[in-house]
Amino acid sequence: MGFATKAIHTGQEPDPTTGAVTVPIYQTSTYAQDALGRHKGYEYARTQNPTRSALEKNLAALEGGVAAHCFASGLAAIDTTLKLLKSGDHVIVSDNTYGGTYRLFEKVLRNFGLDFSYVDTTESINVENALRDNTRMVFVETPTNPIMAIADLESIGKLTNSLGLRLVVDNTFMSPYFLRPIEFGADIVVHSTTKYLNGHSDSIGGVVITKNSEDADRIGFLQNAVGAIISPFDSFLINRGVKTLAVRMRQHDENGRKVAGFLADHPKVQKVYYPGLPQHPQHERAEKLMTGFGGMIAFETGSLAAARAVLDNVTLCALAESLGGVESLISHPASMTHASVPAEERARLGITDGLVRISVGIEDVEDIIADLDAALQKA
Numbered sequence: 524m525g526f527a528t529k530a531i532h533t534g535q536e537p538d539p540t541t542g543a544v545t546v547p548i549y550q551t552s553t554y555a556q557d558a559l560g561r562h563k564g565y566e567y568a569r570t571q572n573p574t575r576s577a578l579e580k581n582l583a584a585l586e587g588g589v590a591a592h593c594f595a596s597g598l599a600a601i602d603t604t605l606k607l608l609k610s611g612d613h614v615i616v617s618d619n620t621y622g623g624t625y626r627l628f629e630k631v632l633r634n635f636g637l638d639f640s641y642v643d644t645t646e647s648i649n650v651e652n653a654l655r656d657n658t659r660m661v662f663v664e665t666p667t668n669p670i671m672a673i674a675d676l677e678s679i680g681k682l683t684n685s686l687g688l689r690l691v692v693d694n695t696f697m698s699p700y701f702l703r704p705i706e707f708g709a710d711i712v713v714h715s716t717t718k719y720l721n722g723h724s725d726s727i728g729g730v731v732i733t734k735n736s737e738d739a740d741r742i743g744f745l746q747n748a749v750g751a752i753i754s755p756f757d758s759f760l761i762n763r764g765v766k767t768l769a770v771r772m773r774q775h776d777e778n779g780r781k782v783a784g785f786l787a788d789h790p791k792v793q794k795v796y797y798p799g800l801p802q803h804p805q806h807e808r809a810e811k812l813m814t815g816f817g818g819m820i821a822f823e824t825g826s827l828a829a830a831r832a833v834l835d836n837v838t839l840c841a842l843a844e845s846l847g848g849v850e851s852l853i854s855h856p857a858s859m860t861h862a863s864v865p866a867e868e869r870a871r872l873g874i875t876d877g878l879v880r881i882s883v884g885i886e887d888v889e890d891i892i893a894d895l896d897a898a899l900q901k902a
Protein backbone atom coordinates (compact mmCIF):
# COMPACT_ATOMS: atom_id res chain seq x y z
CA MET A 524 0.00 0.00 0.00
CA GLY A 525 1.32 3.43 -0.90
CA PHE A 526 1.86 6.24 1.61
CA ALA A 527 -1.21 8.32 0.66
CA THR A 528 -3.46 5.24 0.80
CA LYS A 529 -2.16 4.30 4.25
CA ALA A 530 -2.58 7.90 5.44
CA ILE A 531 -6.26 7.76 4.48
CA HIS A 532 -7.15 4.20 5.45
CA THR A 533 -4.91 2.62 8.11
CA GLY A 534 -6.74 2.44 11.44
CA GLN A 535 -9.67 4.30 9.88
CA GLU A 536 -12.17 1.43 9.52
CA PRO A 537 -15.86 2.38 9.35
CA ASP A 538 -17.41 2.60 12.82
CA PRO A 539 -18.66 -0.90 13.80
CA THR A 540 -21.98 0.28 15.27
CA THR A 541 -23.17 2.68 12.54
CA GLY A 542 -20.83 2.34 9.58
CA ALA A 543 -19.76 6.00 9.88
CA VAL A 544 -16.82 6.31 7.46
CA THR A 545 -15.07 8.83 9.70
CA VAL A 546 -13.85 7.61 13.07
CA PRO A 547 -16.16 9.31 15.61
CA ILE A 548 -15.01 11.42 18.56
CA TYR A 549 -15.52 9.05 21.48
CA GLN A 550 -15.96 11.80 24.06
CA THR A 551 -16.32 9.60 27.12
CA SER A 552 -14.35 9.09 30.31
CA THR A 553 -15.40 5.51 30.96
CA TYR A 554 -17.09 2.46 29.40
CA ALA A 555 -19.93 0.29 30.72
CA GLN A 556 -18.76 -3.28 31.32
CA ASP A 557 -20.91 -6.31 30.36
CA ALA A 558 -20.32 -8.13 33.61
CA LEU A 559 -17.78 -8.24 36.38
CA GLY A 560 -14.41 -8.79 34.67
CA ARG A 561 -15.98 -8.79 31.18
CA HIS A 562 -15.63 -5.70 28.94
CA LYS A 563 -15.09 -4.76 25.29
CA GLY A 564 -11.40 -3.90 25.65
CA TYR A 565 -12.17 -0.43 26.98
CA GLU A 566 -12.26 0.34 30.70
CA TYR A 567 -11.22 3.93 31.32
CA ALA A 568 -10.39 6.63 28.77
CA ARG A 569 -6.93 7.58 30.03
CA THR A 570 -5.98 3.99 29.21
CA GLN A 571 -7.94 3.37 25.97
CA ASN A 572 -9.92 5.56 23.60
CA PRO A 573 -11.04 4.43 20.12
CA THR A 574 -10.47 7.84 18.46
CA ARG A 575 -6.94 7.89 19.84
CA SER A 576 -6.32 4.23 18.88
CA ALA A 577 -7.31 4.96 15.27
CA LEU A 578 -4.76 7.78 15.13
CA GLU A 579 -2.08 5.67 16.79
CA LYS A 580 -2.52 2.78 14.31
CA ASN A 581 -2.31 5.23 11.44
CA LEU A 582 0.86 7.00 12.63
CA ALA A 583 2.61 3.70 13.47
CA ALA A 584 2.01 2.57 9.87
CA LEU A 585 3.23 5.83 8.33
CA GLU A 586 6.55 5.73 10.23
CA GLY A 587 6.98 1.95 9.86
CA GLY A 588 6.92 1.26 13.63
CA VAL A 589 5.19 -1.48 15.64
CA ALA A 590 3.14 0.99 17.67
CA ALA A 591 2.45 4.66 18.27
CA HIS A 592 1.28 6.42 21.42
CA CYS A 593 -0.19 9.91 21.32
CA PHE A 594 0.26 12.67 23.89
CA ALA A 595 -1.13 16.09 24.76
CA SER A 596 1.81 17.88 23.10
CA GLY A 597 5.10 17.23 21.37
CA LEU A 598 6.90 18.04 24.61
CA ALA A 599 4.73 15.57 26.56
CA ALA A 600 5.73 12.92 23.97
CA ILE A 601 9.43 13.78 24.38
CA ASP A 602 9.14 13.90 28.20
CA THR A 603 7.51 10.46 28.23
CA THR A 604 10.24 9.09 25.93
CA LEU A 605 12.93 10.33 28.32
CA LYS A 606 11.11 8.42 31.11
CA LEU A 607 12.44 5.24 29.49
CA LEU A 608 15.66 6.28 31.26
CA LYS A 609 16.57 6.49 34.93
CA SER A 610 18.50 8.81 37.17
CA GLY A 611 22.23 8.74 36.35
CA ASP A 612 21.76 8.09 32.62
CA HIS A 613 23.42 10.30 30.01
CA VAL A 614 21.89 11.46 26.71
CA ILE A 615 23.65 12.91 23.65
CA VAL A 616 21.49 15.54 21.94
CA SER A 617 21.64 17.51 18.66
CA ASP A 618 23.06 20.91 19.54
CA ASN A 619 20.49 23.17 17.96
CA THR A 620 17.45 21.22 18.95
CA TYR A 621 14.03 22.83 19.41
CA GLY A 622 14.18 25.42 22.23
CA GLY A 623 11.42 23.75 24.25
CA THR A 624 13.24 20.40 24.14
CA TYR A 625 16.42 22.10 25.37
CA ARG A 626 14.46 23.76 28.20
CA LEU A 627 12.81 20.45 29.17
CA PHE A 628 16.19 18.69 29.31
CA GLU A 629 18.13 21.48 31.06
CA LYS A 630 15.55 23.03 33.39
CA VAL A 631 13.43 20.00 34.27
CA LEU A 632 14.98 16.60 33.60
CA ARG A 633 18.43 17.56 34.89
CA ASN A 634 16.76 17.96 38.31
CA PHE A 635 15.90 14.25 38.15
CA GLY A 636 19.50 13.14 37.61
CA LEU A 637 19.63 12.86 33.83
CA ASP A 638 22.70 14.33 32.14
CA PHE A 639 22.83 15.81 28.64
CA SER A 640 25.63 16.63 26.17
CA TYR A 641 24.89 18.72 23.09
CA VAL A 642 26.86 17.97 19.94
CA ASP A 643 26.75 18.78 16.24
CA THR A 644 25.03 15.68 14.86
CA THR A 645 25.91 16.49 11.24
CA GLU A 646 29.07 14.41 11.99
CA SER A 647 28.73 11.07 13.80
CA ILE A 648 32.27 11.41 15.16
CA ASN A 649 30.94 14.13 17.49
CA VAL A 650 28.46 11.61 18.92
CA GLU A 651 31.22 9.03 19.29
CA ASN A 652 33.46 11.53 21.11
CA ALA A 653 30.67 12.41 23.56
CA LEU A 654 29.99 8.78 24.58
CA ARG A 655 30.32 7.91 28.26
CA ASP A 656 29.88 4.68 30.21
CA ASN A 657 26.44 5.86 31.28
CA THR A 658 25.24 7.04 27.83
CA ARG A 659 21.89 5.36 27.16
CA MET A 660 20.25 7.43 24.42
CA VAL A 661 21.07 9.62 21.43
CA PHE A 662 18.39 12.22 20.68
CA VAL A 663 18.62 13.67 17.18
CA GLU A 664 16.51 16.38 15.62
CA THR A 665 16.85 16.60 11.85
CA PRO A 666 16.73 18.94 10.06
CA THR A 667 17.60 21.16 13.01
CA ASN A 668 15.53 24.17 13.88
CA PRO A 669 16.02 26.79 12.51
CA ILE A 670 19.36 26.27 10.68
CA MET A 671 18.16 23.17 8.79
CA ALA A 672 21.32 21.14 9.39
CA ILE A 673 20.91 17.49 8.35
CA ALA A 674 22.16 14.88 10.83
CA ASP A 675 24.23 11.97 9.60
CA LEU A 676 21.41 9.58 10.49
CA GLU A 677 22.88 6.59 8.68
CA SER A 678 26.22 6.65 10.54
CA ILE A 679 24.63 7.56 13.87
CA GLY A 680 22.10 4.72 13.42
CA LYS A 681 24.94 2.23 12.80
CA LEU A 682 26.82 3.52 15.83
CA THR A 683 23.86 3.37 18.24
CA ASN A 684 22.81 -0.06 16.96
CA SER A 685 26.32 -1.46 17.40
CA LEU A 686 26.49 -0.09 20.97
CA GLY A 687 22.93 -1.03 21.95
CA LEU A 688 21.93 2.60 22.60
CA ARG A 689 18.47 3.94 21.80
CA LEU A 690 18.38 6.35 18.89
CA VAL A 691 15.45 8.76 19.13
CA VAL A 692 14.70 11.06 16.18
CA ASP A 693 12.45 14.12 16.30
CA ASN A 694 10.98 13.98 12.77
CA THR A 695 8.59 16.93 13.16
CA PHE A 696 10.13 19.00 10.34
CA MET A 697 10.03 16.40 7.57
CA SER A 698 7.03 14.26 8.56
CA PRO A 699 7.07 10.57 7.56
CA TYR A 700 6.15 11.62 4.03
CA PHE A 701 9.73 12.80 3.37
CA LEU A 702 11.78 10.95 6.02
CA ARG A 703 11.28 7.70 7.90
CA PRO A 704 14.09 7.53 10.48
CA ILE A 705 13.38 3.88 11.42
CA GLU A 706 14.71 2.95 7.95
CA PHE A 707 18.04 4.50 8.98
CA GLY A 708 18.38 2.85 12.37
CA ALA A 709 16.18 4.90 14.70
CA ASP A 710 14.50 2.98 17.54
CA ILE A 711 11.98 5.68 18.36
CA VAL A 712 10.52 8.55 16.34
CA VAL A 713 8.80 11.50 18.02
CA HIS A 714 6.72 14.27 16.51
CA SER A 715 4.96 17.38 17.53
CA THR A 716 1.72 16.52 15.68
CA THR A 717 0.92 20.22 16.18
CA LYS A 718 2.94 20.89 13.01
CA TYR A 719 2.74 19.01 9.68
CA LEU A 720 0.83 15.92 10.83
CA ASN A 721 -2.21 17.91 11.91
CA GLY A 722 -1.26 20.62 9.44
CA HIS A 723 -4.03 23.14 10.09
CA SER A 724 -2.74 25.08 13.11
CA ASP A 725 -5.73 24.11 15.24
CA SER A 726 -4.49 21.49 17.69
CA ILE A 727 -1.57 20.68 20.01
CA GLY A 728 -0.36 17.10 20.21
CA GLY A 729 2.56 14.69 20.11
CA VAL A 730 3.37 11.09 19.24
CA VAL A 731 6.00 8.48 20.07
CA ILE A 732 6.47 5.73 17.48
CA THR A 733 8.48 2.68 18.51
CA LYS A 734 10.35 0.13 16.42
CA ASN A 735 10.41 -2.69 18.96
CA SER A 736 7.68 -4.10 21.15
CA GLU A 737 9.55 -3.76 24.49
CA ASP A 738 9.83 0.01 24.02
CA ALA A 739 6.23 0.12 22.76
CA ASP A 740 5.00 -1.70 25.90
CA ARG A 741 6.93 0.62 28.19
CA ILE A 742 5.75 3.79 26.38
CA GLY A 743 2.17 2.44 26.56
CA PHE A 744 2.64 1.80 30.28
CA LEU A 745 4.00 5.35 30.76
CA GLN A 746 1.20 6.88 28.68
CA ASN A 747 -1.28 5.45 31.17
CA ALA A 748 0.87 5.77 34.31
CA VAL A 749 1.96 9.38 33.70
CA GLY A 750 -1.25 10.35 31.92
CA ALA A 751 -0.19 13.09 29.48
CA ILE A 752 -2.73 11.79 26.93
CA ILE A 753 -4.19 13.51 23.88
CA SER A 754 -7.92 14.30 23.91
CA PRO A 755 -10.47 12.52 21.66
CA PHE A 756 -11.20 15.80 19.85
CA ASP A 757 -7.53 16.48 19.09
CA SER A 758 -7.17 12.85 17.97
CA PHE A 759 -10.05 13.45 15.55
CA LEU A 760 -8.46 16.64 14.18
CA ILE A 761 -5.12 14.93 13.60
CA ASN A 762 -6.83 11.89 12.01
CA ARG A 763 -8.46 14.34 9.63
CA GLY A 764 -5.24 16.30 9.01
CA VAL A 765 -3.15 13.23 8.25
CA LYS A 766 -5.50 12.17 5.44
CA THR A 767 -4.14 15.05 3.33
CA LEU A 768 -0.53 14.78 4.54
CA ALA A 769 0.78 13.51 1.18
CA VAL A 770 -0.79 16.25 -0.95
CA ARG A 771 0.06 18.95 1.57
CA MET A 772 3.71 17.89 1.86
CA ARG A 773 4.10 17.81 -1.93
CA GLN A 774 2.84 21.40 -2.10
CA HIS A 775 4.92 22.59 0.91
CA ASP A 776 7.95 21.15 -0.88
CA GLU A 777 7.14 22.73 -4.25
CA ASN A 778 6.50 26.13 -2.65
CA GLY A 779 9.53 25.75 -0.34
CA ARG A 780 11.90 25.18 -3.26
CA LYS A 781 10.57 28.24 -5.11
CA VAL A 782 10.68 30.54 -2.07
CA ALA A 783 14.22 29.35 -1.20
CA GLY A 784 15.34 30.05 -4.77
CA PHE A 785 13.78 33.51 -4.66
CA LEU A 786 15.46 34.33 -1.33
CA ALA A 787 18.85 32.98 -2.47
CA ASP A 788 18.81 35.44 -5.40
CA HIS A 789 17.57 38.42 -3.37
CA PRO A 790 20.10 41.25 -2.81
CA LYS A 791 18.82 41.97 0.74
CA VAL A 792 19.31 38.35 1.83
CA GLN A 793 22.81 37.31 2.93
CA LYS A 794 22.30 33.61 3.42
CA VAL A 795 19.53 31.02 3.01
CA TYR A 796 19.29 27.80 4.99
CA TYR A 797 17.29 25.23 3.00
CA PRO A 798 18.45 21.65 2.36
CA GLY A 799 17.07 21.73 -1.17
CA LEU A 800 19.59 24.38 -2.29
CA PRO A 801 22.76 22.97 -3.88
CA GLN A 802 24.88 25.29 -1.68
CA HIS A 803 23.42 23.79 1.53
CA PRO A 804 26.34 21.99 3.27
CA GLN A 805 24.39 18.70 3.58
CA HIS A 806 22.43 18.94 0.33
CA GLU A 807 23.64 15.57 -0.99
CA ARG A 808 22.92 13.84 2.29
CA ALA A 809 19.45 15.39 2.35
CA GLU A 810 18.80 13.98 -1.12
CA LYS A 811 19.87 10.54 0.05
CA LEU A 812 17.87 10.46 3.30
CA MET A 813 14.76 12.36 2.26
CA THR A 814 12.38 12.30 -0.68
CA GLY A 815 11.74 16.05 -0.45
CA PHE A 816 12.94 19.12 1.46
CA GLY A 817 9.67 20.49 2.81
CA GLY A 818 8.68 24.05 3.57
CA MET A 819 11.01 25.22 6.36
CA ILE A 820 13.50 27.95 5.44
CA ALA A 821 15.66 30.31 7.51
CA PHE A 822 17.41 33.33 6.06
CA GLU A 823 19.90 35.92 7.26
CA THR A 824 18.98 39.57 6.82
CA GLY A 825 22.15 40.92 8.49
CA SER A 826 20.69 42.82 11.45
CA LEU A 827 17.87 43.00 13.96
CA ALA A 828 16.60 46.15 12.21
CA ALA A 829 16.41 44.37 8.85
CA ALA A 830 14.74 41.31 10.38
CA ARG A 831 12.25 43.58 12.14
CA ALA A 832 11.46 45.38 8.89
CA VAL A 833 10.67 42.07 7.18
CA LEU A 834 8.61 40.74 10.10
CA ASP A 835 6.67 43.99 10.53
CA ASN A 836 5.90 44.45 6.84
CA VAL A 837 4.67 41.06 5.67
CA THR A 838 0.90 41.00 5.26
CA LEU A 839 0.13 37.49 3.99
CA CYS A 840 2.65 35.63 6.17
CA ALA A 841 1.51 35.73 9.80
CA LEU A 842 4.09 36.67 12.43
CA ALA A 843 3.74 33.67 14.70
CA GLU A 844 5.55 30.81 16.39
CA SER A 845 4.87 27.29 15.18
CA LEU A 846 5.08 25.82 11.70
CA GLY A 847 3.70 23.17 9.40
CA GLY A 848 0.25 24.63 8.83
CA VAL A 849 -1.42 25.34 5.49
CA GLU A 850 -0.80 29.07 6.04
CA SER A 851 2.65 30.66 5.79
CA LEU A 852 4.08 31.69 9.17
CA ILE A 853 7.12 33.84 9.75
CA SER A 854 9.12 34.20 12.98
CA HIS A 855 12.24 35.53 14.67
CA PRO A 856 14.02 32.54 16.29
CA ALA A 857 16.36 34.60 18.53
CA SER A 858 13.49 36.29 20.38
CA MET A 859 10.69 33.74 19.87
CA THR A 860 11.30 29.98 19.56
CA HIS A 861 14.90 30.12 20.83
CA ALA A 862 14.56 32.85 23.47
CA SER A 863 15.21 30.27 26.21
CA VAL A 864 18.57 29.29 24.66
CA PRO A 865 21.40 31.35 26.27
CA ALA A 866 22.74 34.18 24.06
CA GLU A 867 26.28 32.73 23.71
CA GLU A 868 24.82 29.37 22.71
CA ARG A 869 22.56 31.06 20.13
CA ALA A 870 25.54 32.91 18.65
CA ARG A 871 27.52 29.65 18.36
CA LEU A 872 24.59 28.03 16.52
CA GLY A 873 24.18 30.89 14.03
CA ILE A 874 20.85 32.00 15.50
CA THR A 875 21.66 35.69 14.99
CA ASP A 876 19.39 38.68 15.59
CA GLY A 877 19.08 39.04 11.80
CA LEU A 878 17.82 35.49 11.24
CA VAL A 879 14.23 35.04 10.04
CA ARG A 880 12.44 31.70 9.79
CA ILE A 881 9.57 30.99 7.46
CA SER A 882 7.22 28.03 7.40
CA VAL A 883 6.10 28.15 3.78
CA GLY A 884 2.41 27.34 3.50
CA ILE A 885 0.42 25.99 0.59
CA GLU A 886 -1.03 29.26 -0.69
CA ASP A 887 -0.24 30.24 -4.30
CA VAL A 888 3.52 30.58 -4.22
CA GLU A 889 3.48 33.80 -6.29
CA ASP A 890 1.55 35.47 -3.46
CA ILE A 891 4.02 34.28 -0.81
CA ILE A 892 6.97 35.53 -2.88
CA ALA A 893 5.30 38.91 -3.58
CA ASP A 894 4.67 39.35 0.16
CA LEU A 895 8.30 38.59 1.09
CA ASP A 896 9.60 40.76 -1.76
CA ALA A 897 7.56 43.77 -0.64
CA ALA A 898 8.68 43.33 2.99
CA LEU A 899 12.35 42.90 2.00
CA GLN A 900 12.24 46.20 0.06
CA LYS A 901 11.65 47.89 3.45
CA ALA A 902 14.66 46.18 5.05
Ligand SMILES: *Cc1c(COP(=O)(O)O)cnc(C)c1O
Pocket residue numbers: 596597598599621623624664668693695696714715716717718727728729
Ligand atom coordinates in the same frame (compact mmCIF):
# COMPACT_ATOMS: atom_id res chain seq x y z
C1 LIG B 1 6.99 22.30 18.16
C2 LIG B 1 8.08 21.33 18.29
C3 LIG B 1 8.20 20.52 19.43
C4 LIG B 1 7.28 20.67 20.63
O1 LIG B 1 5.98 20.33 20.30
P1 LIG B 1 4.67 20.94 21.04
O2 LIG B 1 3.57 20.26 20.35
O3 LIG B 1 4.70 22.42 20.85
O4 LIG B 1 4.80 20.57 22.48
C5 LIG B 1 9.22 19.57 19.48
N1 LIG B 1 10.09 19.45 18.45
C6 LIG B 1 10.02 20.21 17.34
C7 LIG B 1 11.00 20.01 16.25
C8 LIG B 1 9.02 21.17 17.23
O5 LIG B 1 8.97 21.95 16.14
